[in-house]
Amino acid sequence: MTSRQDFDKSTTSEEVVAAFSNYNAGTTILITGVSPNGLGAAMAMALASEHPAQLIFTARQIAKADEVVNVIKTNMKDPPPIMSLEMDLSSFESVREATKRLVEQKITINTLINNAGVMALPHRTLSVDGHEMHFATNFLGHWLFTNLISSNIAQGGRIVNVTSGGYMICPIRFHDIDWEGVEALPQEEQPDFAAAKSLGIGSLTSPGDYNGMLAYLHSNAASMLLSVGLTKRLQSQGISTLSAAPGVVITELQRHIGSFRNATMEYKTATQGAASLLVAALDPALQSRSGAYINDCQLTEIISSHVQDEQVANRLWAVANKMTNCNF
């Protein structure tokens, strides 16, 4: 159970941060992907008002993070120290460089929110390291960053992996992880086409075909499995990892699908969407719930066995180690 059973889809980030202000004050919180009008900015602005020791924003375009820093500094009487750091999650080199800077400065992180993401690239795109861009950015970059920085995460710390409510639609395609177009995917790796259609993604038929929305949902499943993998490795150090979904919020995320609208979907404001991510980051009652999933500000049942399976998580972990030439 969360501490606040009264919180729901309409709860705002400001309400969450005020409720858990004792756990925010004096801590260092790092958010990836902070840019104007995004959920990262919504979290940042709410968190800044409750006296954290330090906020760290990462962005692939540092000017975007700095714009959020300026808004906070302009509008707040006593803003906390804020560091902005360039990190392109789709590049191993950039992730390593950013981590090096944090490690050199001996930064201790209490809360890490893996928020950055890209969605629905219309054409299959590869990262500089040669991997499908949604997988590379949303999962692999965060996997590498979290592992590289893990010894700087405080005992009793918290990691939040941001995913989406569609995490169950596209299981990990171990036979075609970079969407090269393998038709003969085993049944258990094929997307749920009916569920994809009901989400408004369109009529899809061939498991081999690249589809930007499916590639995004694939990376969301990987983010859920990152929580499983980190729970296994960090829970014994008192570090909890949760997955959280914001619901649907119009942000820059939809830049590649301008006309995407689904009449059955309920839209939230950015502060409402970010609220679920902040419950996952701050609620002390969730410290013992590593691996759990937060939606609409409450613990929510994970309805896919694939994204909770430790064997699948281990297999994905091994893939990530191989892709990054690491041995975590």
Ligand SMILES: NC(=O)c1ccc[n+]([C@@H]2O[C@H](COP(=O)([O-])OP(=O)(O)OC[C@H]3O[C@@H](n4cnc5c(N)ncnc54)[C@H](OP(=O)(O)O)[C@@H]3O)[C@@H](O)[C@H]2O)c1
């Ligand atoms: N909005 C929704 O409806 C919704 C629903 C479910 C889940 N989510 C998740 O919520 C998170 C935040 O999304 P949002 O709605 O706030 O979207 P957003 O406004 O587009 O923010 C995403 C952030 O990620 C950054 N990013 C993209 N590619 C990157 C890369 N290669 N390296 C580093 N940063 C990168 C973006 O930077 P640039 O501006 O430079 O691209 C931006 O700062 C994402 O993980 C998203 O998948 C959102």
